[in-house]
Amino acid sequence: MSFLLTCPHCGVREVTDFGYGGEVTKRPTGSPDRRELNTYNYFRRNVAGVQREWWYHRSGCRAWFIAERDTTTNEVHKTEAVG
Amino acid sequence: MSAGFLTVAAGGPPARSPLAEGSHRGAELEERDGWMVVASYGDAEGESRARREAVGWADLSHLPKAELSGAGTWIGSPAEGLATPRGDGWSCPLTPRRALLVGDTGAPPEGATLDLTSSLGAISIVGPEARETIARFCALDTRAAVMPPFGFRPGSIARTPGYLLRAGEEAFLLIFGAAYGAYMWEVVADAGSRLGGRPVGAAALTPALPAPRQEVTTDA
Amino acid sequence: MSRLAATPGERIDRSRPLGFSFDGKPVTGYEGDTIVSALYADGRRVFSRSFKYHRPRGELCGCGQCANSLVDVDGSPGVRACGEPARAGMTVTHLNAWPSLEHDVMSATDRFGGRFTQVGFYYKTFIRPRRLWPVYEKVLRRAAGLGRLRERQDEREWETEYRRRHCDVLVIGGGVAGLAAAVRAAELGADVVLCDEDVEPGGALLFEGGQERARELADQARAAGVEVLTRAAAIGTFDDLVPVVQGSVLHQVRAARTIVAAGAIQQPLVFGDNDLPGIMLSGGARRLGALYGVAPGKAAVVATVDDRGLDDALALVAMGVEVRAVADLRPEVPGGPAARLREAGVEVLGGLTPVRGHGRRALEAVTVARPRGGGERRIDCDLLAVSAGAAPALSLALQGGARAAYDGARAAFRLTDLPAGMFAAGAAAGFDDRESAERSGLLAGAEAAASLGRHHPRLREEQVRLGGERPEPLVATPPAWAGEGGKAFVDLDEDVTVKDVKQAVAEGFESLELSKRYTTVTMGPSQGRFSQLPSARLIAAETGLDLETVGLTTARPPWTSVPLGVLAGRPFEAAKRSPVHARHRELGASVRWAGDWMRAYDYGDAEAETRAVHEAAGIIDVSTLGKLIVRGPEAGELLDRLYPNRISNLAPGRIRYGVLLTDAARITDDGTICRLDEETFYVTTTSSGAGAVEQWFTWWLADWGLDATVTDVTQGLAAINVAGPRVREVLARVTDLDVGKEAFPYLDAKQAKVGGVECLLLRIGFVGELGYEIHCAGAHGQALWDALADAGAELGVRPFGLEPQRVLRLEKQHIIVGQDTDSESTPYVAAMPWIVKLDKEQEFIGRWALEQRRGEAPPLELVGFRCADGKVPAEGSVVLGDDGTPAGEVTSARFSAKVDAVIGMARVPNELAADGARISISDGGQRIEAVVTKEPFFDPEGEVLRG
Incomplete structure (x- = not known):
C-alpha cells in the first residue's frame, strides 16, 4: 500500500506521512445507554466502498481532515479541511 | 506567567544547538545572539568551494x-x-x-x-547538489517547476516530521524536531559527503542563503 | 581463449584483457565481457547444477534473465553470470554442487530419486513420524537452496543509497520502443527518466545489427534531457511508485505517467532433456556472437516457431557456426529468411520440433519430429538454438493493475485495460518488429506527454497511422510438450517437469494459481520469465481449457532479484535524543531505547543511585516527557472535556495530575496540567505518549471547533527532576527563588532563573522524595544539568537513570500508564476513583462509561504487594485465584533496598484487592507468595513529598 493522499493544506503526499483516524462516526449526545455507547465505541460500518474517514497529517501540517476513500481501491475521491 | 521558559534567554549561558553532538565536531565556534554558532570547520575556502561546486550543509538551528x-x-x-x-x-x-x-x-x-526556536533544529543545504542530497532522505518533489524558490513544504524528512523551505535556486532549509538533531546531522552528512560535499560554517554559507528581502539569484 | 573475428557492434574491447578466477582457475576475458561470455570463450559450457536434481546446466538466455548461471561473486551468492560484467580480479565460484561442478554427488537424486522427488514430496514424505522433522529439516536444509550467505559481513559492507526521483514520465525498458517513447515525450517538454537493465540502451537493436540506430536514439534521448539509467532494473509497481535498482542505488521513482516498454522474453521449448547444456535460446546464442565475439557452438540446430528463429539462424551462419538444420514448427515456412537460409545451404525442415535432447553432460544430438509423432530425425550438434515465440514482459504492468489477454495469432499475451497513467509500447503493446515498435514508442511518448498537457501537433494522425499498421506475425503455437522419455522441464529454475504439473492437475490442482503453489512452477529466481507461458499451456492442455481462461499469474515484486542490502537501507536509526544526551554518555550511562528515545537506564550502579536519592538527592533527565502548550480563550474548556477531573478552575501557577480516557473510560495516558496564565496551560504527558496525545487533543479540537491551539513543544524543552532530602540545599546554590515549604508549596509552579537559565519549576514528585521538576529551553538543557550537577556534587547528589526511577516510583505505587495499566484499565481498575469528577458539568470523554460503571466493583484492581522470600517475579507473571487458575497479573516488581523487600504492583481479582490479602504468583512455574499492600511502601502519608 503506498497510495497518495492529498492533504487539504499541504497537497499530495505519500500515505505513510499520515495517521489514519478511522471512519467518521457520530458521538452520542445526552446520556446514551449501554447499547448506544457500546455501538459507538466498538462497532464500525466497515463499508466496502466509499467511506468518509479521518486522517491526520502527522508528517506535515498536523491538521486533521476528512477524506472520502474507496476502501476497495484506495482511490481517494476528495479530502476536506475540518475547522 | 507566560511561557517565557521556552525562549533562549539573553544573558544566560550560551545556547547550544540540538545538533551540537554532530555539527560542533571539528568546528570553530563563535557566540552569536546568545548561541554558539559554527564559524567554520577550519577551512573556510574549501567550505566555500564545496558549496559552490557540490554541496555544503550548515547547522542553522539558532534561526528564530x-x-x-x-x-x-x-x-x-x-x-x-x-x-x-x-x-x-x-x-x-x-x-x-x-x-x-x-x-x-x-x-x-x-x-x-x-x-519554537528550541523545538526545531535547522540545517541549510546549499549548492548544485543540494536537491540530490535532499533526495537521498526525503521524498518531497523539489523540482523547480513544482517547488520554486520560496517554496515551502511540510513533509517527512528522513522518516521524521519536518519542513522544507527553498530559500533560493540551490539553497534549502530543513527544519525538523530538535530531538532528531544528531540523527539528522548524520543523515545529511552521509548523503552529502557521497555527493562530494562537506559541512560548512557560517562564513562559507552567508552569500548562499539570500535574505528574503534581497533579490533571489541563481547561485554560481 | 577463442573468439570470432571482430565485428563493429561488439561490446568487448580486445585491447583491454582482464583476468579473474572461476572455481580457483584463472580465466582471461576482455573489458566488456560478462562472466559467462568470458567463460564461454574459455570453452566452459556448464555453470551451475540444478536446484533439485543437480543436473548440469548451461547458458539459456545470455542476458541476465535466467537462473542457469547463478554464481557466487566475491562471496555474494545469486549473481547472474550472464548479465554480470566481468571485472579484473573477481573471484567467481559455482553454487549448487559438491564436491565440484563436474562431479556433484547430489546428482544421484536425478538418477535414483524417483518417488522421493515427486511433486509435493516434502508434504507427503516428511510428515511421519512427526518427531523426526528436526532431523529431516537439517538434511533438507543442507540439500536445498542455492549458495550460502556468509554469516557475518563486514560492517556497512553494502552501502545502499536511496534516491527519490519525481518525473513526468518513466519509461521502463530502453529498447527501440522505449527509446523512441522517451525521445518523443522529452522533446514535447516532459521530464523523462528511462531505465534499462543492460549496460547500454538499445535492447535487441544492439545484437541484431541495429547498434547504430540504438546509439543514435540514445544520443537523441540524452540531448532531449532524458535521464537514462543503465544496468537499472525496475523491480515492481507499487501504486504510483516504481523502485529502480541500479547497483547499490535504489531510485524510488514517482512518475506522473509510466510507459511500459519492457520488450519480450524469448521462450524455450518443452521436450525430453530440454535442459542439456548447449540448448539455449536463439537470441542468447546470437548475443554471445554479436556482443562478445564468442561462438555459441560449433554445429547447431535451430528450432523455431517464428521468423525470429530464422533470423537468428542466419546470424549464426554469418558468424561461422555450422547450422546443420532448422526445424520450423510451421509446416509452410514462409518467405525471405527461409529462402536466404536455403541459399546458404541450410536445410529448413517444416512442421518439425525437437522431441528429445541427447547427451550425458552436454548436448550431443537432438531428435526432431512432428509434434504428434512421426518424421523423426536425429541430428548431431552441440548447440540447439530455440525460439518458441516471445512472451512480452508484462509483469510490471500487471502489478500496476493492467490486464493481459491472449492473442492467438501471436501465441502470446498482451496488455489490455491499462490503468490510468500507464502506457505501453513495443512488444508489450503487441508491436514486435523493429519499425512498428519504434512507431508505437513515438506514439506512447506523445500520448503520455499529451495527457500532461504537452500536445504533439500530429498526434491524431500518428494514432491512425499506427493503428493501421500492426503487422500480424506468422507464428505457430508451440506444443505444451513434445516427445516421450527423458525429463521434460517446464521450469528450469525449480526443476519442475511436465510430469510434475500433470500430477498436480491429476491431484486436483487445476488452476494455475494452485498448481503454481503446489509444484512451485514459476516461483524460482527468474520469476516465471521462461516458465509462465509453458506451464499455462501445459495446464490448458491437461484441463482442456483455453489459454485465455487459464490466464497468467502476476509475478510478485521484485521482478528482478535484489540484494537484501538494497532493501535494508542506510544504517541510521531515527532516534530522539535529549539535549543533555552527550552528558549522559560522558557520565558512562548505559543508553538504551525507550520508545523513540535513547535514554540513560543507569550510570553503572542503579542501587547506589537509588540510595543517593533517598539519602542526599539525585538528578534525572526527564526531557522525554511529552509537553504541550494549550492556549486560547477556550483552552480551559477543551481540557475540561478531555480530562475526567476539573481543569478550568485551576489557578495560574498551580498544577493538577490528570489521566486521559477514551469514551470507553480506558486510561490512555497521564501527566500533569499546569496553568501558566488565564489562557495558557502547560500539559505534560508520558514519554511515549506525546505524539498520541497531541493527535488526540487536536482531533477533538477539530471536531468541537473550540477557540484554542495545541502545540507540541516536547522536543523544545529540557526537563530535569531534582529530588531528595537535600534538594533545597542544591537549589539554594543555583537560584534566588525561595523554594521553601511555605513560599513554594506542593503542586505549585514558578518561573525563575536556575543557573542563569530561565526555567519553570514544578513542585511535583514522581519518585516520592521531595522534588522539583525543572523545565527550560532545550538549548539551555545541558547548562541547567551542569549547574545542578555542579551544585550538588559536594552534597552527595548523583545523576540517576530510568531504572532507579522505576524502583523509586514503585515504592510510592505511582503507576506507569501502559505498564501498570492495560487497554482495559479504567480509573476504577487503576485504583484512582478519586480522579473522576462526575459532578462536573462538561460531558468529558469517558464520562458515560464511568457513569455506567459507578458503584460497580471493578473485576480487577491494581494493588501493591510485598513478597516474603526475596524472589522478584517477572513482570507479566500470573496471579493465581482461589482455585489456582490465572486470575491476575504482575505489572511491576523490583527489589527495594529502602523497603528492604521485593515490592510490586499487580492487577488482582476484586476479592483479593484488600490490604493484607495473600496472593500466589506463578512465575514460569515457580510459586512466589506475596501480601497485598495498598498503601505506598515509602512515605504513605505523603509527608516527605509535601514537606
Missing part, C-alpha cells in the same frame, strides 16, 4: 522559529505552498489558521506566537 496562530494577513494561504518574506525571515503557512515563522520576521501585526 515560532508558531503563529489565529487569524491574520501574515498567515497566508497554504494552498500555494509558498513562504512569504517578512522582515529578514519568512512566514510559512501551515493551515489557514497556523503558520511557521522562520528567521527574524519581526512581530506579526496580529495573532499569537509561540517560540
Whole structure:
C-alpha cells in the first residue's frame, strides 16, 4: 500500500506521512445507554466502498481532515479541511 | 506567567544547538545572539568551494522559529505552498489558521506566537547538489517547476516530521524536531559527503542563503 | 581463449584483457565481457547444477534473465553470470554442487530419486513420524537452496543509497520502443527518466545489427534531457511508485505517467532433456556472437516457431557456426529468411520440433519430429538454438493493475485495460518488429506527454497511422510438450517437469494459481520469465481449457532479484535524543531505547543511585516527557472535556495530575496540567505518549471547533527532576527563588532563573522524595544539568537513570500508564476513583462509561504487594485465584533496598484487592507468595513529598 493522499493544506503526499483516524462516526449526545455507547465505541460500518474517514497529517501540517476513500481501491475521491 | 521558559534567554549561558553532538565536531565556534554558532570547520575556502561546486550543509538551528496562530494577513494561504518574506525571515503557512515563522520576521501585526526556536533544529543545504542530497532522505518533489524558490513544504524528512523551505535556486532549509538533531546531522552528512560535499560554517554559507528581502539569484 | 573475428557492434574491447578466477582457475576475458561470455570463450559450457536434481546446466538466455548461471561473486551468492560484467580480479565460484561442478554427488537424486522427488514430496514424505522433522529439516536444509550467505559481513559492507526521483514520465525498458517513447515525450517538454537493465540502451537493436540506430536514439534521448539509467532494473509497481535498482542505488521513482516498454522474453521449448547444456535460446546464442565475439557452438540446430528463429539462424551462419538444420514448427515456412537460409545451404525442415535432447553432460544430438509423432530425425550438434515465440514482459504492468489477454495469432499475451497513467509500447503493446515498435514508442511518448498537457501537433494522425499498421506475425503455437522419455522441464529454475504439473492437475490442482503453489512452477529466481507461458499451456492442455481462461499469474515484486542490502537501507536509526544526551554518555550511562528515545537506564550502579536519592538527592533527565502548550480563550474548556477531573478552575501557577480516557473510560495516558496564565496551560504527558496525545487533543479540537491551539513543544524543552532530602540545599546554590515549604508549596509552579537559565519549576514528585521538576529551553538543557550537577556534587547528589526511577516510583505505587495499566484499565481498575469528577458539568470523554460503571466493583484492581522470600517475579507473571487458575497479573516488581523487600504492583481479582490479602504468583512455574499492600511502601502519608 503506498497510495497518495492529498492533504487539504499541504497537497499530495505519500500515505505513510499520515495517521489514519478511522471512519467518521457520530458521538452520542445526552446520556446514551449501554447499547448506544457500546455501538459507538466498538462497532464500525466497515463499508466496502466509499467511506468518509479521518486522517491526520502527522508528517506535515498536523491538521486533521476528512477524506472520502474507496476502501476497495484506495482511490481517494476528495479530502476536506475540518475547522 | 507566560511561557517565557521556552525562549533562549539573553544573558544566560550560551545556547547550544540540538545538533551540537554532530555539527560542533571539528568546528570553530563563535557566540552569536546568545548561541554558539559554527564559524567554520577550519577551512573556510574549501567550505566555500564545496558549496559552490557540490554541496555544503550548515547547522542553522539558532534561526528564530515560532508558531503563529489565529487569524491574520501574515498567515497566508497554504494552498500555494509558498513562504512569504517578512522582515529578514519568512512566514510559512501551515493551515489557514497556523503558520511557521522562520528567521527574524519581526512581530506579526496580529495573532499569537509561540517560540519554537528550541523545538526545531535547522540545517541549510546549499549548492548544485543540494536537491540530490535532499533526495537521498526525503521524498518531497523539489523540482523547480513544482517547488520554486520560496517554496515551502511540510513533509517527512528522513522518516521524521519536518519542513522544507527553498530559500533560493540551490539553497534549502530543513527544519525538523530538535530531538532528531544528531540523527539528522548524520543523515545529511552521509548523503552529502557521497555527493562530494562537506559541512560548512557560517562564513562559507552567508552569500548562499539570500535574505528574503534581497533579490533571489541563481547561485554560481 | 577463442573468439570470432571482430565485428563493429561488439561490446568487448580486445585491447583491454582482464583476468579473474572461476572455481580457483584463472580465466582471461576482455573489458566488456560478462562472466559467462568470458567463460564461454574459455570453452566452459556448464555453470551451475540444478536446484533439485543437480543436473548440469548451461547458458539459456545470455542476458541476465535466467537462473542457469547463478554464481557466487566475491562471496555474494545469486549473481547472474550472464548479465554480470566481468571485472579484473573477481573471484567467481559455482553454487549448487559438491564436491565440484563436474562431479556433484547430489546428482544421484536425478538418477535414483524417483518417488522421493515427486511433486509435493516434502508434504507427503516428511510428515511421519512427526518427531523426526528436526532431523529431516537439517538434511533438507543442507540439500536445498542455492549458495550460502556468509554469516557475518563486514560492517556497512553494502552501502545502499536511496534516491527519490519525481518525473513526468518513466519509461521502463530502453529498447527501440522505449527509446523512441522517451525521445518523443522529452522533446514535447516532459521530464523523462528511462531505465534499462543492460549496460547500454538499445535492447535487441544492439545484437541484431541495429547498434547504430540504438546509439543514435540514445544520443537523441540524452540531448532531449532524458535521464537514462543503465544496468537499472525496475523491480515492481507499487501504486504510483516504481523502485529502480541500479547497483547499490535504489531510485524510488514517482512518475506522473509510466510507459511500459519492457520488450519480450524469448521462450524455450518443452521436450525430453530440454535442459542439456548447449540448448539455449536463439537470441542468447546470437548475443554471445554479436556482443562478445564468442561462438555459441560449433554445429547447431535451430528450432523455431517464428521468423525470429530464422533470423537468428542466419546470424549464426554469418558468424561461422555450422547450422546443420532448422526445424520450423510451421509446416509452410514462409518467405525471405527461409529462402536466404536455403541459399546458404541450410536445410529448413517444416512442421518439425525437437522431441528429445541427447547427451550425458552436454548436448550431443537432438531428435526432431512432428509434434504428434512421426518424421523423426536425429541430428548431431552441440548447440540447439530455440525460439518458441516471445512472451512480452508484462509483469510490471500487471502489478500496476493492467490486464493481459491472449492473442492467438501471436501465441502470446498482451496488455489490455491499462490503468490510468500507464502506457505501453513495443512488444508489450503487441508491436514486435523493429519499425512498428519504434512507431508505437513515438506514439506512447506523445500520448503520455499529451495527457500532461504537452500536445504533439500530429498526434491524431500518428494514432491512425499506427493503428493501421500492426503487422500480424506468422507464428505457430508451440506444443505444451513434445516427445516421450527423458525429463521434460517446464521450469528450469525449480526443476519442475511436465510430469510434475500433470500430477498436480491429476491431484486436483487445476488452476494455475494452485498448481503454481503446489509444484512451485514459476516461483524460482527468474520469476516465471521462461516458465509462465509453458506451464499455462501445459495446464490448458491437461484441463482442456483455453489459454485465455487459464490466464497468467502476476509475478510478485521484485521482478528482478535484489540484494537484501538494497532493501535494508542506510544504517541510521531515527532516534530522539535529549539535549543533555552527550552528558549522559560522558557520565558512562548505559543508553538504551525507550520508545523513540535513547535514554540513560543507569550510570553503572542503579542501587547506589537509588540510595543517593533517598539519602542526599539525585538528578534525572526527564526531557522525554511529552509537553504541550494549550492556549486560547477556550483552552480551559477543551481540557475540561478531555480530562475526567476539573481543569478550568485551576489557578495560574498551580498544577493538577490528570489521566486521559477514551469514551470507553480506558486510561490512555497521564501527566500533569499546569496553568501558566488565564489562557495558557502547560500539559505534560508520558514519554511515549506525546505524539498520541497531541493527535488526540487536536482531533477533538477539530471536531468541537473550540477557540484554542495545541502545540507540541516536547522536543523544545529540557526537563530535569531534582529530588531528595537535600534538594533545597542544591537549589539554594543555583537560584534566588525561595523554594521553601511555605513560599513554594506542593503542586505549585514558578518561573525563575536556575543557573542563569530561565526555567519553570514544578513542585511535583514522581519518585516520592521531595522534588522539583525543572523545565527550560532545550538549548539551555545541558547548562541547567551542569549547574545542578555542579551544585550538588559536594552534597552527595548523583545523576540517576530510568531504572532507579522505576524502583523509586514503585515504592510510592505511582503507576506507569501502559505498564501498570492495560487497554482495559479504567480509573476504577487503576485504583484512582478519586480522579473522576462526575459532578462536573462538561460531558468529558469517558464520562458515560464511568457513569455506567459507578458503584460497580471493578473485576480487577491494581494493588501493591510485598513478597516474603526475596524472589522478584517477572513482570507479566500470573496471579493465581482461589482455585489456582490465572486470575491476575504482575505489572511491576523490583527489589527495594529502602523497603528492604521485593515490592510490586499487580492487577488482582476484586476479592483479593484488600490490604493484607495473600496472593500466589506463578512465575514460569515457580510459586512466589506475596501480601497485598495498598498503601505506598515509602512515605504513605505523603509527608516527605509535601514537606
